[in-house]
Amino acid sequence: MEAARPPSRAEKFVVVGGGIAGVTCAEQLAIQFPSEDILLITAAPVIKAVTNFKQVSKVLEKFDVEEQPSTMLENRFPNIKVIESGVKQLKSEEHCILTEDGSQHVYKKLCLCAGAKPKLICKGNPYVLGIRDTDSAQEFQKQLTKAKRIMIIGNGGIALELVYEIEGCEVIWAIKDKAIGNTFFDAGAAEFLTSKLIAEKPEAEIAQKRTRYTTEGKKKEAGTKANADNIGSALGPDWHEGLNLKGTKEFSHKIHIETMCEVKKIYLQKEFRILKKKSLTFPRDHHNQSVTADTEIWPVYVELTNEKIYGCDFIVSATGVTPNIEPFLCGNNFDLGEDGGLKVDDHMHTSLPDIYAAGDICTASWQPSPVWQQMRLWTQARQMGWYAAKCMAAATLGDSIDMDFSFELFAHVTKFFNYKVVLLGKYNAQSLGSDHELMLRCTKGQEYVKVVMQNGRMMGAVLIGETDLEETFENLILNQMNLSSYGEDLLDPNIDIEDYFD
Numbered sequence: 001m002e003a004a005r006p007p008s009r010a011e012k013f014v015v016v017g018g019g020i021a022g023v024t025c026a027e028q029l030a031i032q033f034p035s036e037d038i039l040l041i042t043a044a045p046v047i048k049a050v051t052n053f054k055q056v057s058k059v060l061e062k063f064d065v066e067e068q069p070s071t072m073l074e075n076r077f078p079n080i081k082v083i084e085s086g087v088k089q090l091k092s093e094e095h096c097i098l099t100e101d102g103s104q105h106v107y108k109k110l111c112l113c114a115g116a117k118p119k120l121i122c123k124g125n126p127y128v129l130g131i132r133d134t135d136s137a138q139e140f141q142k143q144l145t146k147a148k149r150i151m152i153i154g155n156g157g158i159a160l161e162l163v164y165e166i167e168g169c170e171v172i173w174a175i176k177d178k179a180i181g182n183t184f185f186d187a188g189a190a191e192f193l194t195s196k197l198i199a200e201k202p203e204a205e206i207a208q209k210r211t212r213y214t215t216e217g218k219k220k221e222a223g224t225k226a227n228a229d230n231i232g233s234a235l236g237p238d239w240h241e242g243l244n245l246k247g248t249k250e251f252s253h254k255i256h257i258e259t260m261c262e263v264k265k266i267y268l269q270k271e272f273r274i275l276k277k278k279s280l281t282f283p284r285d286h287h288n289q290s291v292t293a294d295t296e297i298w299p300v301y302v303e304l305t306n307e308k309i310y311g312c313d314f315i316v317s318a319t320g321v322t323p324n325i326e327p328f329l330c331g332n333n334f335d336l337g338e339d340g341g342l343k344v345d346d347h348m349h350t351s352l353p354d355i356y357a358a359g360d361i362c363t364a365s366w367q368p369s370p371v372w373q374q375m376r377l378w379t380q381a382r383q384m385g386w387y388a389a390k391c392m393a394a395a396t397l398g399d400s401i402d403m404d405f406s407f408e409l410f411a412h413v414t415k416f417f418n419y420k421v422v423l424l425g426k427y428n429a430q431s432l433g434s435d436h437e438l439m440l441r442c443t444k445g446q447e448y449v450k451v452v453m454q455n456g457r458m459m460g461a462v463l464i465g466e467t468d469l470e471e472t473f474e475n476l477i478l479n480q481m482n483l484s485s486y487g488e489d490l491l492d493p494n495i496d497i498e499d500y501f502d
Contacts, residue, residue, distance in 0.1 A: 011108035013392065014097060016087055018042030020065060020378055021359025021385035022113035023049055023073065028389030030077040033396075037079055039105055040070075041097070043086040047073055050382055057471045058478070059411040060422065061379060087114075087327045092352045109354050109392045112328060112342065113385060116321035116360035116376060121153055121263050127300035127314045128266070131158055140316065144169065147313035149282065151302050153263055154318035156183050157414070162316065163255055164197060164417045170254045170282045172310050174302075176262050183375075184421070186428055188440060189462055192448040196417045197255055256283045261306040266315070272301045279309040321376060323361045337363025346403050347395070348388035356392055358384035366403075371425035371459060371477055372410045379412055409478055410460075413470075422470045425460035425477045426452055432459060441491040449491060456484035472497055 013033065015026045018040065026040040040047075046067045053063040070082035085099040090110075097105050118130035129140050144150070149170040152159050160181050163173050175182075179190035267275070279301055281294045298311025323341040328334070335343040335351035341363030348356045359381040364374040374380065387404040394401040412423045429436050429452045436459065441449040447465030451458055451473070458476045463469055476483065489495055 011095070011106050012037050012039050013109050013111075014039045014041065014105055014107040015111045015113060016041045016097070017113035017115055017359070017361070018044055018047035018070065018082075019113060019115045019359060019381065020048050020050060021115070021361075021381040021388075022111070023047050024382050024385030025111050025113060025358055025389045025392075026073075026080050027077060028386050029392065030080050032389065032393040034079060037081055038077075039081050039083060039107075040073070041083045041085060041087060041099060041105070042070070043084070043100075045070065045084060047082070049073065056413060057411075057474055059406055059409050059474060060413050060470060061382075061411075062413055063378075063382070065378060089330060090328045090332055092332045092355060095354060107354070109356065109396060111348075111356040111358060111385075111388050111392060112350070112361055113357070113359045113381075113388075114324045114327065114361050116323045118317065119319050119322055121315070121317045121319060122266050125266060125300075125315075127268075128317050129314060130317045131162070143314050149298070149310075149312045150314055150316060151310060151312045152316045152318060153302075154316075154320065155180060156318060156320055157181075157416075159316075159318040160184075160416055162318065170256075172256050172258065172282070172312065174258045174261055174263065174304055176260065178259055180257065181416070184416070184423060184428075185462065186438075186450065188442070188450065189448050189464060192442060192444070192464060193417050193419070194257075195444065196419070254282065258304060258306065258308065261304040261308075263302055264305045265303045267301040267303070269297065269299055269301070272311075277301070277303075277309060279311045282310075321360060323363070325361060335365075337365060339363055347391040347401070348384060349391065349395075356388045358388040369408050372407050373426070373430055375410070375412070377412055383407070409474065411474065416464075419464050420466060422461075422463040422467075424463075424470070424473055425458075427460040427462045428452075429460065439488065439491050441493065451491065453483070456482045458483060469497065 013029045013036065015022050015029070015038065022040060022042065026038050029038045047070050049066050049068050049072070050063045051066045054061065056062050070084065074080055074082055083099060083103070085101040085103070088098040088100050090097050095107055097107060097110065099105070120128060120130045122128045129143065131140055144166070147169050149172070150166070151172045151174065152162055153174050155175040155177055159173070163171055179185070179187040180194060181190055185193070267277070279294045279298070294311055296311065299313060300315065301309055301311045302315060303309045323339065325334070325336070325340065325342060332352060337343050342350050342357040342361055343365040344350055344357050344362045346366035348358055348362070350357050360376045362384065383404065383406040387406070390401055390404070410423070410425055414421050426432055429438070432452070432454055436452055436454045439451045439453060447467050448462070449467055449469065450462040452460040457480045458473065460477065461473045463473070483490060490497065
């Protein structure tokens with residue numbers, strides 16, 4: 001044994017990560033083992049808690065995510081002890097975890113919920129911002145107040161929200177796909193939403209429903225390397241509320257979308273001048289793609305793979321996340337998934353003894369239900385954290401446990417552009433090949449309904465707007481009833497489909 005502080009030999013349940021997966025896991029363990037100490041190790045001074053949880057249907061759930069000081073968690077569960085420190089090293093053979101503050105903690109069962117970090121298109125460039133947690137969202141707001149034009153790179157949930165929320169600033173949005181929001185939508189749904197982007201936004205905003213405790217008030221220790229790299233946990237689905245996303249100009253929406261392209265190169269102003277390159281003005285309207293050179297001088301320029309160059313005040317990189325596994329790899333032989341996550345089996349167990357993982361850090365490596373897929377979303381972080389705790393408890397007590405029902409059917413409810421959006425099953429025909437058909441119903445500005453069918457059975461659905469179809473469709477996907485005889489009537493707005501299948 002090396003000369004570090006001797007570990008406390010009392011073996012405990014240890015959870016790493018103060019995001020939704022970690023906090024849910026720790027809470028669940030605290031309930032299962034009320035007389036035991038549960039350690040939650042987190043680098044950030046705030047944790048993310050689930051509030052206002054509502055089970056909307058069998059598998060659909062809704063909740064808010066609230067940042068809270070970790071003492072609130074300790075008050076709710078006196079047997080949870082929060083250790084505010086990063087992880088230095090995991091010694092899996094000794095069942096021991098070393099934290100940055102010099103302590104060692106021996107675990108009997110460990111759950112890694114350290115989340116994921118944003119993939120930045122360009123590290124170390126002061127004009128490139130990644131948005132992932134509260135700190136980066138506030139930094140973004142600060143930069144935006146001085147901005148006349150920004151560029152957004154990426155096509156996931158954060159990019160979608162940003163584009164809709166930003167006002168008084170020109171936005172050039174570069175996406176690598178044909179249509180916006182490809183992780184959530186097909187081209188039809190994207191088209192339905194794009195018309196809302198161009199319309200004026202309603203003034204009245206509903207009061208924001210989450211109180212925020214931010215890290216502002218915490219004094220940051222000066223000059224420690226840890227602070228710069230410590231990543232907070234991911235943002236909530238309505239993270240932009242309470243942030244005033246207005247640029248310098250007095251207009252609501254100015255958005256230009258460049259499709260099927262990625263960033264080729266980023267130039268700083270000086271370099272750009274020396275190379276005597278030419279950049280383009282903001283395209284004035286959708287039809288007249290005027291290609292006039294820009295006379296304005298910008299701090300940073302982006303060259304896209306479609307050869308177009310635009311200048312802007314700064315660039316938002318919203319290109320997805322990679323699992324945050326580095327702190328745990330040294331000396332430990334984890335099996336990793338293709339997406340870089342820690343592989344877990346159907347009991348959330350990694351390839352190493354007594355180590356579990358949940359949330360964005362893990363890769364689901366069991367044979368999934370034909371209508372479920374992993375996506376790095378809040379709902380799945382909560383479900384996985386909860387189920388991992390159940391599995392840790394069962395293993396400790398020698399009980400057996402069945403796979404949780406939430407993994408039977410993919411189900412997610414969220415809001416985009418102020419529309420309610422429900423995604424069910426293989427909503428984008430993921431992994432169904434060409435052997436499927438789509439049925440659509442769309443009322444412009446009101447609702448968009450898409451159903452994915454295979455061999456007469458419903459495999460997935462996208463519902464945008466107040467359709468009230470989620471429970472019926474959820475049941476039809478779960479029970480795999482043959483619907484061939486209904487044909488197109490399935491989506492006929494004049495037929496009350498719920499009456500058929502109740």
